[in-house]
Amino acid sequence: MSGPDLAAALDRGAQALGVALTAGQRTQLLDYLALLAKWNKVYNLTAVRDPQEMLTHHLLDSLAVIAPLRQQRGEGAFKLLDVGSGGGLPGVVIAICCPTAQVTCVDAVAKKAAFVQQVAVSLGLRNLTGLHARVESVRQAFDVVASRAFASLVDFTTWSVGALAPQGVWVAMKGKHPDDEIAALPPTVEVFHVEQLRVPGLDAERCLLWLRPRGHA
Numbered sequence: 001m002s003g004p005d006l007a008a009a010l011d012r013g014a015q016a017l018g019v020a021l022t023a024g025q026r027t028q029l030l031d032y033l034a035l036l037a038k039w040n041k042v043y044n045l046t047a048v049r050d051p052q053e054m055l056t057h058h059l060l061d062s063l064a065v066i067a068p069l070r071q072q073r074g075e076g077a078f079k080l081l082d083v084g085s086g087g088g089l090p091g092v093v094i095a096i097c098c099p100t101a102q103v104t105c106v107d108a109v110a111k112k113a114a115f116v117q118q119v120a121v122s123l124g125l126r127n128l129t130g131l132h133a134r135v136e137s138v139r140q141a142f143d144v145v146a147s148r149a150f151a152s153l154v155d156f157t158t159w160s161v162g163a164l165a166p167q168g169v170w171v172a173m174k175g176k177h178p179d180d181e182i183a184a185l186p187p188t189v190e191v192f193h194v195e196q197l198r199v200p201g202l203d204a205e206r207c208l209l210w211l212r213p214r215g216h217a
C-alpha cells in the first residue's frame with residue numbers, strides 16, 4: 001500500500017472512530033508508523049510486518065481508545081502511564097492525539113523504551129517519555145494507568161497499583177470480554193465501566209475496561 005493510500009485509510013479509520021485529526025497529528029501518526037516499520041527488525045517491536053496491517057492492527061486499534069479517553073478525562077491536563085508499552089502502543093498514539101496528556105510508556109525491555117524515547121525526539125512530542133523499568137517499581141502518580149495486550153487484569157492492577165494517583169483509574173484494552181479475568185479480580189478492585197469497541201478493518205472483538213480501587217467513586 002502506498003503512502004497516500006495509507007493516509008487515506010488512516011483518515012477513514014479515524015473518522016469512523018470519532019477522532020478528528022489535525023493535519024499535524026495525521027503526519028505524526030504516519031511518521032510513527034514509518035518508524036515502527038523501519039526499526040521493527042532491530043528492536044523486535046511487533047510481529048506485524050505489513051504497513052497496511054500495522055495501520056489496522058496497531059494504529060487504528062490504539063486510536064479506538066481516544067474518544068473514550070477524552071470522554072473520561074475531558075479537555076484538562078492529565079498524566080497517563082502505558083504499562084508494557086512495547087513499541088509505544090497505545091501510548092504514542094495517545095501522546096499524539098491528546099496534547100494535554102503527559103504520557104509515559106514503561107517497558108521492562110530497554111530497547112523498547114529507547115525506541116519510544118527516539119519516537120518522542122523524532123516527532124517532537126514533548127509530552128511523551130519512554131521509561132525503562134518494571135512497572136512494579138514505578139512510584140510516580142498517574143491519573144490513568146493504561147495497558148494493551150499486557151497481562152491478566154489481576155496482574156495489571158496488582159503490579160501497577162503503586163503508580164495510581166489517589167483518584168486514578170486503570171483502563172485495559174482487551175479482545176473478547178474477559179469474564180474469567182474479571183471474576184479473578186480481588187475485592188479491592190472494581191470494574192466500573194465496559195465499552196465494546198469496533199475497529200475499522202479489524203474483524204475481531206475488542207473491548208475497553210475501566211477499573212478503580214473499590215470505594216473510589
Ligand SMILES: C[S@@+](CC[C@H](N)C(=O)[O-])C[C@H]1O[C@@H](n2cnc3c(N)ncnc32)[C@H](O)[C@@H]1O
Nearest residue numbers: 084085086089107108109133134135148149150
Ligand atoms: C505483548 S507486549 C504488548 C506491547 C504493546 N502494549 C502492544 O500493544 O503492542 C507486552 C510488553 O510488556 C512488557 N512487560 C512485561 N512485563 C512487564 C513489567 N512487569 N513491567 C513493564 N513492562 C513489562 C514486555 O517487555 C512487552 O514489551
